[in-house]
Every structure is written in structure tokens, then in C-alpha cells.
Amino acid sequence: MEYYVGELSRPYLRTLSLMPENQETPIHFLKTWITPEKYFYRRNHFSYPMLSPHAFFLPITGEVKQTLIFPYCYLKSLSSKSVTMVLECSGNKRSRFSPRVYGEQWEDGAISQGVWKGVALRDLLNMSGLNSAAVEVVFEGYDYGKRTDMEGIFHYARSLPMEKAMHQDTIIAYELNGKSIPYAQGGPFRLIIPQWYAMASVKWLKQITVIDHNFDGPFQTVDYIYYPHKEDDIGKKPVTNIKTDSIIQQPLSYTTLDTGVHNINGIAWTGYGTITDVELSFDEGTTWKRAKLRKDTNQQYAWTFWEYQWNVEEEGEYTIMCRAKDSTGGVQPLEAEWNRKGYGYNAVYTIKVKVE
Amino acid sequence: MEYYVGELSRPYLRTLSLMPENQETPIHFLKTWITPEKYFYRRNHFSYPMLSPHAFFLPITGEVKQTLIFPYCYLKSLSSKSVTMVLECSGNKRSRFSPRVYGEQWEDGAISQGVWKGVALRDLLNMSGLNSAAVEVVFEGYDYGKRTDMEGIFHYARSLPMEKAMHQDTIIAYELNGKSIPYAQGGPFRLIIPQWYAMASVKWLKQITVIDHNFDGPFQTVDYIYYPHKEDDIGKKPVTNIKTDSIIQQPLSYTTLDTGVHNINGIAWTGYGTITDVELSFDEGTTWKRAKLRKDTNQQYAWTFWEYQWNVEEEGEYTIMCRAKDSTGGVQPLEAEWNRKGYGYNAVYTIKVKVE
Structure with missing residues (x-):
């Protein structure tokens, strides 16, 4: 054939x-x-x-x-x-x-x-x-x-x-x-x-x-310089270490899901330090739930896998937010630090899904 | 090697x-x-x-x-x-x-x-x-x-x-x-x-x-139904013919360019009818300039290539808009007709470039 x-x-x-x-x-x-x-x-x-x-x-x-x-x-x-x-x-x-x-x-x-x-x-x-x-x-x-x-x-x-x-x-x-x-x-x-x-x-x-x-x-x-302002170079500083960050790999944003249990998962990573927590919020950041981490503690520079079992019974639209924290106190902010050349974006990762 | x-x-x-x-x-x-x-x-x-x-x-x-x-x-x-x-x-x-x-x-x-x-x-x-x-x-x-x-x-x-x-x-x-x-x-x-x-x-x-x-x-x-409203089905109609549309293939949005002459180009297409004009605007849609078309007039269902030589001497940020028109009166609108399932988007195609 x-x-x-x-x-x-x-x-x-x-x-x-x-x-x-x-x-x-x-x-x-x-x-x-x-x-x-x-x-x-x-x-x-x-x-x-x-x-x-x-x-x-x-x-x-x-x-x-x-x-x-x-x-x-x-x-x-x-x-x-x-x-x-x-x-x-x-x-x-x-x-x-x-x-x-x-x-x-x-x-x-x-x-x-x-x-x-x-x-x-x-x-x-x-x-x-x-x-x-x-x-x-x-x-x-x-x-x-x-x-x-x-x-x-x-x-x-x-x-x-x-x-x-x-x-x-x-x-x-x-x-x-x-x-x-x-x-x-x-x-x-x-x-x-x-x-x-x-x-x-x-x-x-x-x-x-x-x-x-x-x-x-x-x-x-x-x-490779962070310029905080659009029009001048005041406050500039060099780009160096990786900021604490994460991503949701599943589900993708703007997809539709059935009701039931869904595995939400992704990776988290950071520069100095190691990932200590990944948290999810289903209420726009008011409360946060801890995801389960899977990492190789011998590999301090590697990423950390995380997952969370989400049981959703009610149809509707949902916003899911994800943030990582690291051992040096690094945490993803709600809003990234804007800079003119666009380096180091690490805001809380947000997706939307529709349950039907 | x-x-x-x-x-x-x-x-x-x-x-x-x-x-x-x-x-x-x-x-x-x-x-x-x-x-x-x-x-x-x-x-x-x-x-x-x-x-x-x-x-x-x-x-x-x-x-x-x-x-x-x-x-x-x-x-x-x-x-x-x-x-x-x-x-x-x-x-x-x-x-x-x-x-x-x-x-x-x-x-x-x-x-x-x-x-x-x-x-x-x-x-x-x-x-x-x-x-x-x-x-x-x-x-x-x-x-x-x-x-x-x-x-x-x-x-x-x-x-x-x-x-x-x-x-x-x-x-x-x-x-x-x-x-x-x-x-x-x-x-x-x-x-x-x-x-x-x-x-x-x-x-x-x-x-x-x-x-x-x-x-x-x-x-x-x-x-494959246009639902104009988020919450109800009033005014729905089936998706059928392709809307008049175009795209700028070069340059890409948010790229930086030298001063000088740049070839802006892309394609345009439509469902019923054929493409008659592609126009570019460099002033947010106030005035429009005609691009040069290249098409096979024996192929009424095929796309039309277009290009425009842009001479830019002054450094700065530019918005470039592109719209196609067809022989049935179809033209790309400034804003696409929103519909709940997201079909038929054909708004004026807009890119931004920085000349430095």
C-alpha cells in the first residue's frame, strides 16, 4: 500500500x-x-x-x-x-x-x-x-x-x-x-x-x-544587556545567569478537554541554585498547589520534570498558571521585567483551556 | 571535514x-x-x-x-x-x-x-x-x-x-x-x-x-460555522468560500533593517473572484500604495505574488500594512470579524520593523 x-x-x-x-x-x-x-x-x-x-x-x-x-x-x-x-x-x-x-x-x-x-x-x-x-x-x-x-x-x-x-x-x-x-x-x-x-x-x-x-x-x-528603558540606557546591566523559569508542556494553551482527570506536566529550570518547587494556580494566582517533581539530584544544571493530576468535573474555561522556585530564592514573577532587547523573560507561565 | x-x-x-x-x-x-x-x-x-x-x-x-x-x-x-x-x-x-x-x-x-x-x-x-x-x-x-x-x-x-x-x-x-x-x-x-x-x-x-x-x-x-457571539448562536452561518487575504513574507515582523531600498513581498489570494490589487500603507492606513502583482491569469484559483520596493532613509520604527482586493469587491478589513470558533481571519496584515 x-x-x-x-x-x-x-x-x-x-x-x-x-x-x-x-x-x-x-x-x-x-x-x-x-x-x-x-x-x-x-x-x-x-x-x-x-x-x-x-x-x-x-x-x-x-x-x-x-x-x-x-x-x-x-x-x-x-x-x-x-x-x-x-x-x-x-x-x-x-x-x-x-x-x-x-x-x-x-x-x-x-x-x-x-x-x-x-x-x-x-x-x-x-x-x-x-x-x-x-x-x-x-x-x-x-x-x-x-x-x-x-x-x-x-x-x-x-x-x-x-x-x-x-x-x-x-x-x-x-x-x-x-x-x-x-x-x-x-x-x-x-x-x-x-x-x-x-x-x-x-x-x-x-x-x-x-x-x-x-x-x-x-x-x-x-x-546581551538588559536595558530597562525604551529611550535611554539608564540602569543597564549585563545578561548573565539563567532566571528561574518553567513551562507547561501539556495541555497546550487554547485546547479543549473532556471532564475528568488530566495530567498537567512540564519542565522547570534555573541558573544558580536548583529547582525546589513548582506550583500551579487555577484561580489567577490566589492559591497555589505543589506539583510532583522528578529530577536527577546529581545533575545540578539540568532541568526538572514536574506533573500534577488535575481532576476537573465542571465544564467551563480555566486559566492555569505555573511558577517555579529555586534554592537561591528565585521565583517566577507575575510579570516579566521588560527590557528593550527582550532578554530573560520568565513570567509565571499561563495557559487557558476549555473543558466541555 | x-x-x-x-x-x-x-x-x-x-x-x-x-x-x-x-x-x-x-x-x-x-x-x-x-x-x-x-x-x-x-x-x-x-x-x-x-x-x-x-x-x-x-x-x-x-x-x-x-x-x-x-x-x-x-x-x-x-x-x-x-x-x-x-x-x-x-x-x-x-x-x-x-x-x-x-x-x-x-x-x-x-x-x-x-x-x-x-x-x-x-x-x-x-x-x-x-x-x-x-x-x-x-x-x-x-x-x-x-x-x-x-x-x-x-x-x-x-x-x-x-x-x-x-x-x-x-x-x-x-x-x-x-x-x-x-x-x-x-x-x-x-x-x-x-x-x-x-x-x-x-x-x-x-x-x-x-x-x-x-x-x-x-x-x-x-x-465550520461562524458564530458571531461568545454566548449564543444568533446570526450563525456556515463557513464556505475563502475570504480575500494576503500576507507579507518579507521582511518578518519585529526585525531590524538597514536604511536603503528593501523588497517587501508576499502573496495574496481569494475565494470567488481574482486578486486585482495589493496595497501597502506606511501611515497606519491613511494612504495606500499599490504593489506590483505577478500572477498566472489562466489559474483563477491560485495565489498572486506581489512586491514593493521600499526606499527608507530615516531611522525609526515603522508599521507596514498590507491589504488585498479582489474582482468581486472583496477587501481585507482593518479588523477581522470575530467569531467564537475562529474561522476566516483576514484582517489587514500588519508588521513592525525597526530601521537603524
């Missing part, structure tokens, strides 16, 4: 743009611990870079005792570590801001979870040896292109303060989920920064440079 | 749900005359039906002189016709209604265009011969399942008034874009109704029955 042939019922990445390629994960279907590569969200600033064999040699230079160039195979022979972690674009959920802001209109799927394996950056920095003048470490990627707001050609580049660069779980990764890092995910070498939004995890690493001042590239000082 | 291997920069269908499967076309990338199968939107009421060899035999029965069963190969041997046409879900753009309505939250991509080849239904009805009692023709699909709003199991079934059933371009299709109709698109036999929204183009045809009354199945009398 020829009519059974072909792809049926397969979820795909949701494309926002192709040049550069930005595709988000259909998060309401992704209920696995590890996001498979084909569903891993993709976020790029520029076209995919052409890589030469040089990409398999990673230099560390600048304010170091000794410039070193690490070949791929040598780096793989060093003592390694693996981190299972949420990677989330700081613009995730941008389309939910009100008033709306310019930029890629992400819904909820600029987030994925993977196991990254690599070498601790501090091991490499210690091999090079830091000069006393060292203030920050700059990570330059192979990707480059134009910006709409200034003249010139720019490589994507970001810096880290020395403390974060020397964090035990800041790694130069070469594997994702047990395989060489896929090209679209930034291989052969990608910087991986747990707890921070993904702009810090620079893809296609070209060079690491220790500098004696604060880096002022446009992806450090123009983008 | 292993890092070049793998799928890059490919747009996908945008998944809304998998059971039933509802996936829309990423319309801002589809600028081809014919939508390839892999990007053809999918809209289902139920799980995909299991088809037996019976599906290759199509019965016409009821108020006919003679019940006939048409085998697939026999039907393909009859005189055929092809129609190139827009197929659009009546719920397309549902997510744009304000207040929002329940149902699948389609954005703009529940629309595709294909060439359907088949036999005119009236040829088949004439072979069977109609009884004088004939009032409507009912088309039942193989797909079936439960509804949330009533007890029981229902097949998807719709009827047509005799006039539309006997229209020269109402066909029993067996090919899409030169190949057997793909299973996900309703093969082996699909009813194809140009000018009307796609709920009329019944997939996986199981049986055609001529009846002597008005059909009252739930997909005819509960769904």
Missing part, C-alpha cells in the same frame, strides 16, 4: 529564519532527559562559518606566560569532564514581552538539554600560565558578518570575568551527547558555560585571548 | 500537535508557485486512518438511479482535469483573533498551493444518475474518532449543496503535483473544492452519498 510510505507525525524544529539560521525546539513534545540533535534548537548571529583544518587547533594567547595551541586530539587526551545542562537562549520567550520588542521572535523553544564533554578551561589556562595583568578571557568564534546598527564586519566574540573562566565546570567542549559536537552546534570546539544563558557558550571557537581590561565588543556591550 | 555533514538551514513544517497531526507551512520561506509535499501543511481531525484495499474503490450511493463503485484504475482512465489552487484551512491565522479563541492556534501557514488532478464529480454523478429527491451530496472520509463536546465516534463527513457538487471544477482527485496523492494529504481519493476553505476538501474518501435533506453531521452543523 503506497499510501503508508513517507514521513508521518514527526515534529520538527520550528524555523524563525534561515539566514542566519534560527530554529527552536517544539518544546511541548520534548519530554526526554536529553534533547536529540535533530531537535536541539539552533541560534546563530551570522551565516554558518566555513571551517578549515585550523579549526582543529585552539590557541590560548594574550596575557599568558606562554601562548599555547591545543590540537584537537591532544585536547581529547586530557582529563575530561561532562556536564548535563540546560542551554537556553537569553531571548527565549521574547515574543511574550508586552510591549513587544524587536529581535528574533522566539516562543518557548530556544532551549535544549545535552551532555557536553570537554576539558576544564582552567586546566588549559593553568598550562599557559596567567599574567598578573589578566582581567578577562575573550572567546572568539569563527562566525562573522555585518550588523544592522554599525558599520564593519564583526566576529562573534564574548568575554568572561576571570572567576567564571576559572569555574570548575566551565569547559572547552568537544562532544555533545557522546559524539563530536555537530557543526550546527558549534563544533569542533565550543565553550560551555553552565548556569548562564547560551550567548556565553561561544560556538566554533577560534581563539582564546586573556586580556588586561574589560572587553568591549558589540556582543558584550551593545547586545 | 566531518563538521560539514548533516542537515543545515532547512525549513520545516511547524508542528502544532501530533495526535492528530497539525503542522503548518513556514510561509515566509515558501515563495514557489507549487508547494512541495514536504512543506504542504497538514491538518487532521483524528489520527491517521488505517486504509485497506477498499480505499481504492469509491462508492456513489443514496438518491441515485444506480449505485456505482468506482475502482481506482477505472477512475484514472476517465477524462481528467487539473486545478492549481490555494488550499487554506478556515482556521488559518486563528491565533490572531482578539479576544483569542479556542482551537488549534494556527499562525499564517495553514495554507499551501498544489495542482490537483482528478475526475469532475459531476461526471461520476451523471453516470450514477440523480434522483429528483437529491438535495445534497455527503462525503465521508475514512478518518474517525471522538470529539470532546459529544459522546460517540464520528467519521469526518461533510456535504455540498447540489450546485457546488455539480461545479465543473469540483473534482475527485487522485494526483497532487503529478504524483499519487500522498497519504498525509488524503489519498488515494480526495474531494477537491476550489474557492472554499479546505474543510470542504474531504480527505481519504470512503463513500459519496446523495441525500434528500440537509446533512447534519457535527462537522457540518457544529464546527
Whole structure:
């Protein structure tokens, strides 16, 4: 029967743009611990870079005792570590801001979870040896292109303060989920920064440079800054750690349900700290009920699954709200902190359903 | 170089749900005359039906002189016709209604265009011969399942008034874009109704029955009805022909642009009649400028491409509106006619861009 042939019922990445390629994960279907590569969200600033064999040699230079160039195979022979972690674009959920802001209109799927394996950056920095003048470490990627707001050609580049660069779980990764890092995910070498939004995890690493001042590239000082006001830059601060957040994966908003018992479920995640509670409200936030959590306590950077059995007997329209709390006191606010470039949206997650 | 291997920069269908499967076309990338199968939107009421060899035999029965069963190969041997046409879900753009309505939250991509080849239904009805009692023709699909709003199991079934059933371009299709109709698109036999929204183009045809009354199945009398009011059914009327509509495919809303000349483009389409004008406004609808149209005048059911060269020298935020007009006087309104189930959204298409 020829009519059974072909792809049926397969979820795909949701494309926002192709040049550069930005595709988000259909998060309401992704209920696995590890996001498979084909569903891993993709976020790029520029076209995919052409890589030469040089990409398999990673230099560390600048304010170091000794410039070193690490070949791929040598780096793989060093003592390694693996981190299972949420990677989330700081613009995730941008389309939910009100008033709306310019930029890629992400819904909820600029987030994925993977196991990254690599070498601790501090091991490499210690091999090079830091000069006393060292203030920050700059990570330059192979990707480059134009910006709409200034003249010139720019490589994507970001810096880290020395403390974060020397964090035990800041790694130069070469594997994702047990395989060489896929090209679209930034291989052969990608910087991986747990707890921070993904702009810090620079893809296609070209060079690491220790500098004696604060880096002022446009992806450090123009983008990835919270600007609280539309018209001026007063009160600006850099985007760093992931905010406490959650999502309802089931049911979807604006769906209709039968009366009876329904399993409401989703995931919750945070940057510093770990998720301690997920709560649901069926009365616009007046009272909150605790969901059951399922997490791997050995994986502090990973997301937490949650679920709640909802018994609904009465027909009608319902608003369901969800909020997560973390061990540092982080909690999702009723309203997100608006900012001009639309980063860090983490308001209470709200859906509507009709029971009939 | 292993890092070049793998799928890059490919747009996908945008998944809304998998059971039933509802996936829309990423319309801002589809600028081809014919939508390839892999990007053809999918809209289902139920799980995909299991088809037996019976599906290759199509019965016409009821108020006919003679019940006939048409085998697939026999039907393909009859005189055929092809129609190139827009197929659009009546719920397309549902997510744009304000207040929002329940149902699948389609954005703009529940629309595709294909060439359907088949036999005119009236040829088949004439072979069977109609009884004088004939009032409507009912088309039942193989797909079936439960509804949330009533007890029981229902097949998807719709009827047509005799006039539309006997229209020269109402066909029993067996090919899409030169190949057997793909299973996900309703093969082996699909009813194809140009000018009307796609709920009329019944997939996986199981049986055609001529009846002597008005059909009252739930997909005819509960769904696919415009209910103008939230709380009562006053003023209801059936969903039939496609409303005059358009979309801006480039640029995308909430993107930033350089100063200079930009090509603004998209498509426009309508049900009865043909597109005569597409107009753009840059001043909230006060004045309108005509876009250049590109259409195939031999294909009255197909969409029309349009484009406009926009020269913008001044930085700032811009609202761009687009509206289509057709030969029957149809024009996109500033505000869509709200209805409880969210059909036929066709308000002026509006985007915002920032020039910097």
C-alpha cells in the first residue's frame, strides 16, 4: 500500500529564519532527559562559518606566560569532564514581552538539554600560565558578518570575568551527547558555560585571548544587556545567569478537554541554585498547589520534570498558571521585567483551556 | 571535514500537535508557485486512518438511479482535469483573533498551493444518475474518532449543496503535483473544492452519498460555522468560500533593517473572484500604495505574488500594512470579524520593523 510510505507525525524544529539560521525546539513534545540533535534548537548571529583544518587547533594567547595551541586530539587526551545542562537562549520567550520588542521572535523553544564533554578551561589556562595583568578571557568564534546598527564586519566574540573562566565546570567542549559536537552546534570546539544563558557558550571557537581590561565588543556591550528603558540606557546591566523559569508542556494553551482527570506536566529550570518547587494556580494566582517533581539530584544544571493530576468535573474555561522556585530564592514573577532587547523573560507561565 | 555533514538551514513544517497531526507551512520561506509535499501543511481531525484495499474503490450511493463503485484504475482512465489552487484551512491565522479563541492556534501557514488532478464529480454523478429527491451530496472520509463536546465516534463527513457538487471544477482527485496523492494529504481519493476553505476538501474518501435533506453531521452543523457571539448562536452561518487575504513574507515582523531600498513581498489570494490589487500603507492606513502583482491569469484559483520596493532613509520604527482586493469587491478589513470558533481571519496584515 503506497499510501503508508513517507514521513508521518514527526515534529520538527520550528524555523524563525534561515539566514542566519534560527530554529527552536517544539518544546511541548520534548519530554526526554536529553534533547536529540535533530531537535536541539539552533541560534546563530551570522551565516554558518566555513571551517578549515585550523579549526582543529585552539590557541590560548594574550596575557599568558606562554601562548599555547591545543590540537584537537591532544585536547581529547586530557582529563575530561561532562556536564548535563540546560542551554537556553537569553531571548527565549521574547515574543511574550508586552510591549513587544524587536529581535528574533522566539516562543518557548530556544532551549535544549545535552551532555557536553570537554576539558576544564582552567586546566588549559593553568598550562599557559596567567599574567598578573589578566582581567578577562575573550572567546572568539569563527562566525562573522555585518550588523544592522554599525558599520564593519564583526566576529562573534564574548568575554568572561576571570572567576567564571576559572569555574570548575566551565569547559572547552568537544562532544555533545557522546559524539563530536555537530557543526550546527558549534563544533569542533565550543565553550560551555553552565548556569548562564547560551550567548556565553561561544560556538566554533577560534581563539582564546586573556586580556588586561574589560572587553568591549558589540556582543558584550551593545547586545546581551538588559536595558530597562525604551529611550535611554539608564540602569543597564549585563545578561548573565539563567532566571528561574518553567513551562507547561501539556495541555497546550487554547485546547479543549473532556471532564475528568488530566495530567498537567512540564519542565522547570534555573541558573544558580536548583529547582525546589513548582506550583500551579487555577484561580489567577490566589492559591497555589505543589506539583510532583522528578529530577536527577546529581545533575545540578539540568532541568526538572514536574506533573500534577488535575481532576476537573465542571465544564467551563480555566486559566492555569505555573511558577517555579529555586534554592537561591528565585521565583517566577507575575510579570516579566521588560527590557528593550527582550532578554530573560520568565513570567509565571499561563495557559487557558476549555473543558466541555 | 566531518563538521560539514548533516542537515543545515532547512525549513520545516511547524508542528502544532501530533495526535492528530497539525503542522503548518513556514510561509515566509515558501515563495514557489507549487508547494512541495514536504512543506504542504497538514491538518487532521483524528489520527491517521488505517486504509485497506477498499480505499481504492469509491462508492456513489443514496438518491441515485444506480449505485456505482468506482475502482481506482477505472477512475484514472476517465477524462481528467487539473486545478492549481490555494488550499487554506478556515482556521488559518486563528491565533490572531482578539479576544483569542479556542482551537488549534494556527499562525499564517495553514495554507499551501498544489495542482490537483482528478475526475469532475459531476461526471461520476451523471453516470450514477440523480434522483429528483437529491438535495445534497455527503462525503465521508475514512478518518474517525471522538470529539470532546459529544459522546460517540464520528467519521469526518461533510456535504455540498447540489450546485457546488455539480461545479465543473469540483473534482475527485487522485494526483497532487503529478504524483499519487500522498497519504498525509488524503489519498488515494480526495474531494477537491476550489474557492472554499479546505474543510470542504474531504480527505481519504470512503463513500459519496446523495441525500434528500440537509446533512447534519457535527462537522457540518457544529464546527465550520461562524458564530458571531461568545454566548449564543444568533446570526450563525456556515463557513464556505475563502475570504480575500494576503500576507507579507518579507521582511518578518519585529526585525531590524538597514536604511536603503528593501523588497517587501508576499502573496495574496481569494475565494470567488481574482486578486486585482495589493496595497501597502506606511501611515497606519491613511494612504495606500499599490504593489506590483505577478500572477498566472489562466489559474483563477491560485495565489498572486506581489512586491514593493521600499526606499527608507530615516531611522525609526515603522508599521507596514498590507491589504488585498479582489474582482468581486472583496477587501481585507482593518479588523477581522470575530467569531467564537475562529474561522476566516483576514484582517489587514500588519508588521513592525525597526530601521537603524
